[in-house]
Amino acid sequence: MRIGIYNHQHLRGGCPICTQTYVQGMIADGMKCMNRAKGIYGEDNEFVNYTDLGDYPSENLERPGFRRLMKDIEEDNLDVIVVITLDKITTDIDLLMETYQTIRKHNIQLITANDGKKAMEILDKALVKWQENSN
Incomplete structure (x- = not known):
């Protein structure tokens, strides 16, 4: 099974210590995603990391890691996507539903x-419900 782990950390500020803290947080979140998956x-899977810092x-959604993830979704290169929380994809409900619709169209599971x-x-x-309201 091929499992993609997506992690987005909106980098705030420019201080080196802040950046180091964000990177450490991303690594910890990635490990939580991998352990949950x-x-x-099971243990016998291939993991692919997609990150945007x-x-x-x-x-x-025009982030390099996210665009690479979506390309692999479109090319059916993944079986599962794991994110720490859904807001790492987006907090915009329409964008989240559009993204999830694409994920499900390709029979990919999305877990947190x-x-x-x-x-x-x-x-x-x-x-x-979103599809009903969109029509």
Whole structure:
């Protein structure tokens, strides 16, 4: 199984100590994602990291790591995507639903380190309502 771990850290400020703290946080979040995935899918998986550290507002999905993730989704190169929390993708509900719609279209599972597969159950229900409201 090929599992993608996406992590976005909006870099605030420019001090070297702040940057080091953000990077350490990203590493810790990535490990939590990997450990959650291993707990659900087992140890024998290939992990691919997609990270964005920088001044990328949440509603800007034109981030290099995110674009690479979406390309791998479109090319069916992943089975699962893990994020620490959904807001690492975006806090904009329309963008989140559009992204999730693409993920589900390619039969990819999306889990969070905090909620596991429950996140996908919630998003599936939200996607149905979002699609109804969009029509």
